[in-house]
Amino acid sequence: MKGLIRKSLDLCYGWLEKSPLKPLKPLLNAADGFFFRGAEVTEAAPHLRDGINLKRMFIFVVFAAMPSALAGIYLFGWRALWVILISYVVGLGLEVVFAAVRKEEISEGAFVTCILFPLTLPPNIPLWMVGVGIFMGILFGKEVFGGTGHNIFNPALVSRIFLYICFPAVMTGNWIRPMEGWGGFIKYSGDLLSGETLISASLPQAGDAVTAATPLTDFKATGELAPLWDLFWGNVSGSLGETSAILILLGGLFLIITRIADWRIPLSYIGSFVIFAFIFHGINPEKFAPVGFQLLSGGLLFGAFFMATDPVSGPFTKGGRWFFGIICGLLTVLIRGVSGYAEGVMFAILFMNIFSSLIDELVLSYRYKEFRR
C-alpha cells in the first residue's frame, strides 16, 4: 500500500514537471507531506522541537475540534456540515492560490482556521456569509502578512470579527434552539437556498428550528440563567461548536496531552476568568453573572482551548503565556459585564494578540537581561 502511494506520487511529480500545471506543485507537496515527509526547519513560530511536524500538529487540532463539530451537526442539523464544507472550499482555495503565486508550500494552518471558524458561527448563518468571512479572514488576517507564521491575529477570529461587524443582525440576533430527540443527524435545519437569498431585513428562519436567544444574551436582557446541566452538555442555543462544554474539554485535553497546545494559556485564561468573575459577581451580581454560568456559557472554553492557544498569534515565552491568559480572562469578564456586547471572548483574544509580541519582548528583556547586552 505504502509503495503504491509512493509510486503514484512520483508519477505525478514527473508528470507535473512537464505539464503547464506546474504552479500547482504545492498541492502535490502537501499530499506528499501527509504520507511521507518529515519536518523542515521553521523560520518563524511555531517552532518544533521533536519529531512531530507542522502538518501533524495542525491536523491534531482538527482532530481535537471534531467532537465539537459533530456536536454542532447533532444539535443544529446537517446544515452545519455545509457551513464547514464551504469554509474549507473557500479557505483552502485561497491558500492554494497564494501558495502557487508565492511558489511556497501549502501550509496546514488553513486546515485549522477552516474548522475553527465555522464552529464559532450561528447555526443558520447564510452560507454565502461563511464564504465571505473565511475569505476576508484568511486574506487580511494571514496572507497579507506573509502567510502562516507571520500573522498577528488569529485568522479564524479575524474572519469572525469581520462578519460580526459587517452583519451584526445575523451574527448576534439570530439563534436557534437545538434539536430534540435524535437530533440533527436525521434533520436538515434551514434551507440551503433561503440562506443565499436572504437580506438583513428578513432574518433567516430555519425550517423546523425554533429561534431562541443564547444564554448570555438572555442574561443580558432579562437576567435569566440557563441551567448549568444544559450548558455542560450543550443543550442550549449558541454557535455551532461552542455549546457543549464537555466536548470542548475533551478536545482541549487532547490538545494539552499531545502537547500541541500549551496548558499555561487555557489554565491562566480560565483561572483568571473564574477569579475575576467571582470578584465582580460579588460586587455587582446584576451585571456580572455567577461564575459557573459564565464559565460554561458562550465561547469561553472554546476560545481558551482553541483560539488563545494559537502558537502563531499568541506569545511564545512561558511567562508571556501566563500574562496573556490572565489579561484575556480579565478582559472577557469586563466586556461581558460592562459593555453592550453579550460575549467578549473574541474581542479579548484579538485584543491581546496585538500585544503578544510586546509581552514576549518584555519577558525576554526581564529574563535574559545579561544575555541581551
Add this chain to the structure above:
Amino acid sequence: MAEATEKGFRLLTRGLIKDNPTFRMVLGICSTLAVSNRMTNSLAMSLGTTFVIVSSSLSVSLLRNYIPKRVRMAVYTVIIATFVVCVDLYLKAFYPLISKQIGPYVGLIITNCIIMGRCESFASGNKPGPSILDGLGVGMGYSFSLILISAIREPLGFGTMMGYQVLGSWWTPWILMVMPPGAFLVLGLYIWVLRTIYPEKK
C-alpha cells in the same frame, strides 16, 4: 515650446499614478478614510481639496520671495486656512446636505499634509505656472484615489452609487465598509495592486 508643454503635461499627470499622494506617498489618509464611504462626499471633498491645493500653491508661489524662511509654515497655514474657509462657506451655502455629511472634514482640509507638502516642496521654489499645474496634478491624484475607493465602498456598504440603488434588494450591506476601517482594507488593496504593477524604483 514643445518641451515646455511636455514638462507641464508631466507635472500634471505624475500625481495620478506615479506620485499619487494617497496610494504612493500615503498622505492625506485621515480625510480619505473618513469621507470615501459615499461617492458624492468623495466628489465634494476632492473638488474642495483640489481647489485649496491649486489656490494655495499659486499664492505661495507668488509670495515665495516675500515669505521669511523662519515663519513659512505659519504663513502657509494662514493661506491654506483662508481657502478652506472659502470652501466650507461655499458648501454650507449651496450644498448644505453634503456639508452636513462630511461636516468637520472640510475644516480639516487645513491639516491635510498633501497641501502643506506641495507648498513646501514645490510651490515655494517654483514659478506660479508650474505650481498651478503641480497642484492640479496632485489634486487630481487625490480625487482619483478617493473616487476609486468610494467606487468599492459605496456599493458594498450601502448597495448604492451616487445615491442610486445599483445592487438589488438581495444585497446585504456590509456595515464595515461604511466605517473607516473598511477604507483601510480597500486602500490597502489598491496600494498593493499599484505597487505590484508599478514597482518602486530602488
